[in-house]
Amino acid sequence: MTFTYLNMKTIGIKTFFRAVISIVLMTSCENDGDKIYLSSLEGDELIATESNIVLSKDNAAQTALSLTWTKSTLAVSNADMSAPDVIATYIQVSTHSDFSSNIQQSKETNLWKSYTVAELNALSKNLSIEPGIEIPVYFRLSAATGNNIAPVYSNIITVNVTSYLIDMSIGFILNSEKVDTGLTLASPELNGVYTGFMGAAGWYNYYLSEGDGTIWGNVGVDGSAFLLSSEADMWNLWFPEVSGCYYVEVNTIKKQWSALLVSQLSVSGDIGADMKFDRPNVRWTYVFNATAAQTLKIKLNGAGGLYDYTTGADTGTVPVSKTVAFAQSEDNLSLAGQAEEIALTVPDAGEYTLVVDLSNPKAWTCNVVKGSLEPSEINPYIYLPGIDDGISGNWTFDNYLTIYNEDDLAYAGVVNVNSKYGYSFNIEKDNWDDKYTLDEGNAEAGTLILQGNTNIPAPTAGLYLIETSIKKLTYTLTAIGSQVYVSGLNDTWGFDVPLTATSTVGVFTGPVTINAASSWGFSIHIKNGDWDHKYGGSDGKLYYLGGNITDDASLTPGTYQMTVNLINGTYNITQ
Numbered sequence: 062m063t064f065t066y067l068n069m070k071t072i073g074i075k076t077f078f079r080a081v082i083s084i085v086l087m088t089s090c091e092n093d094g095d096k097i098y099l100s101s102l103e104g105d106e107l108i109a110t111e112s113n114i115v116l117s118k119d120n121a122a123q124t125a126l127s128l129t130w131t132k133s134t135l136a137v138s139n140a141d142m143s144a145p146d147v148i149a150t151y152i153q154v155s156t157h158s159d160f161s162s163n164i165q166q167s168k169e170t171n172l173w174k175s176y177t178v179a180e181l182n183a184l185s186k187n188l189s190i191e192p193g194i195e196i197p198v199y200f201r202l203s204a205a206t207g208n209n210i211a212p213v214y215s216n217i218i219t220v221n222v223t224s225y226l227i228d229m230s231i232g233f234i235l236n237s238e239k240v241d242t243g244l245t246l247a248s249p250e251l252n253g254v255y256t257g258f259m260g261a262a263g264w265y266n267y268y269l270s271e272g273d274g275t276i277w278g279n280v281g282v283d284g285s286a287f288l289l290s291s292e293a294d295m296w297n298l299w300f301p302e303v304s305g306c307y308y309v310e311v312n313t314i315k316k317q318w319s320a321l322l323v324s325q326l327s328v329s330g331d332i333g334a335d336m337k338f339d340r341p342n343v344r345w346t347y348v349f350n351a352t353a354a355q356t357l358k359i360k361l362n363g364a365g366g367l368y369d370y371t372t373g374a375d376t377g378t379v380p381v382s383k384t385v386a387f388a389q390s391e392d393n394l395s396l397a398g399q400a401e402e403i404a405l406t407v408p409d410a411g412e413y414t415l416v417v418d419l420s421n422p423k424a425w426t427c428n429v430v431k432g433s434l435e436p437s438e439i440n441p442y443i444y445l446p447g448i449d450d451g452i453s454g455n456w457t458f459d460n461y462l463t464i465y466n467e468d469d470l471a472y473a474g475v476v477n478v479n480s481k482y483g484y485s486f487n488i489e490k491d492n493w494d495d496k497y498t499l500d501e502g503n504a505e506a507g508t509l510i511l512q513g514n515t516n517i518p519a520p521t522a523g524l525y526l527i528e529t530s531i532k533k534l535t536y537t538l539t540a541i542g543s544q545v546y547v548s549g550l551n552d553t554w555g556f557d558v559p560l561t562a563t564s565t566v567g568v569f570t571g572p573v574t575i576n577a578a579s580s581w582g583f584s585i586h587i588k589n590g591d592w593d594h595k596y597g598g599s600d601g602k603l604y605y606l607g608g609n610i611t612d613d614a615s616l617t618p619g620t621y622q623m624t625v626n627l628i629n630g631t632y633n634i635t636q
Contacts, residue, residue, distance in 0.1 A: 307321060
């Protein structure tokens with residue numbers, strides 16, 4: 062232990078003055094000769110959870126390494142006084158055991174530090190560690206009382222790390238929970254600009270993760286749509302309300318992104334037609350008949366609108382009109398200022414599908430495929446025979462759920478449930494055979510199986526929000542009580558505006574006060590404090606998880622009566 066001598070009459074070093082000023086303020090000296098001793102820092106003890114780590118991108122979000130240590134403190138020789146907490150602590154990492162060079166450093170405010178696989182791999186990249194080879198990496202703490210005082214160091218921890226190659230040519234699309242979706246954008250120039258086509262549903266939101274683990278979202282400030290941030294307070298990136306084919310550019314250098322909606326793609330030349338967009342597969346198709354073997358010569362032109370930081374993405378936003386054209390580039394397609402001729406071989410007579418596949422951001426293709434690949438129609442409803450036989454006395458197709466997420470084939474709706482024997486999810490009206498029944502679960506949630514023998518168990522009679530995903534084979538029920546809640550009016554995002562159940566099941570009403578239009582519109586929530594189950598809407602129609610209602614923008618300030626019918630999916634606002 063070393064000590065620093067402080068004479069209160071002759072203190073002249075600013076750094077030490079700052080360190081003990083709180084002591085001086087609390088205690089007066091009896092005479093100019095009083096002396097106080099302030100001990101220096103002692104090195105912290107650093108502890109690591111691992112000593113050998115093999116990193117894998119498949120586990121990028123998992124914790125790879127955690128470090129912990131004790132808090133450094135100062136001590137004062139006078140027991141009646143306490144030392145100020147003026148310690149700055151850093152984690153230093155190096156590939157040299159003596160920390161002579163190649164050091165990465167981060168300031169820490171906690172007594173622990175955790176690295177995910179992606180973060181530790183990015184740190185390895187910054188240390189110029191060669192991927193695939195086990196390299197010892199050294200960790201220590203550096204702590205000091207001020208900028209002009211030499212730091213003290215903890216013990217050194219050695220962790221053998223095998224990193225993986227960071228591919229900065231790919232940007233990975235993460236969902237709203239920051240889970241990899243399998244979708245990607247490409248940066249062939251390795252310049253931090255990621256582009257590609259996405260089949261996005263209305264208001265679809267996402268994050269983009271670079272190969273080094275950096276995650277990009279939206280600046281977490283109202284009115285900042287299409288502006289990028291990698292800070293901890295970022296929001297997710299969101300598309301406009303319109304579903305469809307989007308050409309996306311995420312520019313991490315300019316910290317902006319844009320979404321060009323391609324609303325139409327036409328083929329001309331030996332084939333003339335408007336193509337259909339297959340959103341889940343991110344491809345355009347057109348089915349045609351060839352009378353003989355031939356070489357087709359075609360051109361591809363599109364039209365749409367650009368959404369970016371100048372337009373925003375609010376309901377009703379008008380994008381900037383743009384055209385899109387493609388050219389042949391060896392075996393792949395590329396964007397072009399003007400459409401160029403593309404040659405395709407048809408081997409013989411018969412039915413074919415022209416396919417413009419935009420799903421791989423590194424290789425867009427245009428081919429003819431034997432047979433019909435025209436996208437199948439998605440059922441807008443799914444039916445629930447048996448859900449109300451306690452009311453109607455029969456099994457009918459009168460109750461149904463409405464699709465709200467085509468990618469997951471997810472359906473939802475509010476139903477007055479009173480079932481004697483359970484129920485099923487039937488994919489077509491009056492079709493008793495093609496149905497999904499219980500695999501495992503109970504009345505509140507479970508999994509489904511196609512054409513099983515066990516009905517889904519019925520809950521206690523009452524009003525429920527029912528959700529199911531035919532793709533994921535899941536279902537959930539959420540009970541609805543005597544009130545639902547309006548949130549967002551007057552830019553107040555809470556649950557202070559209730560609507561009360563009426564004598565008509567599923568109908569709720571109540572007074573609402575509008576002082577000014579909300580910046581983001583407002584929404585209907587089925588439970589107090591529940592942000593996950595909400596309705597948006599427009600033109601008197603409610604949509605589950607849809608865009609917020611913006612009727613308040615056209616109403617004069619005042620008090621109105623709002624009524625929502627959750628079963629029929631409607632709302633109205635009257636003065």
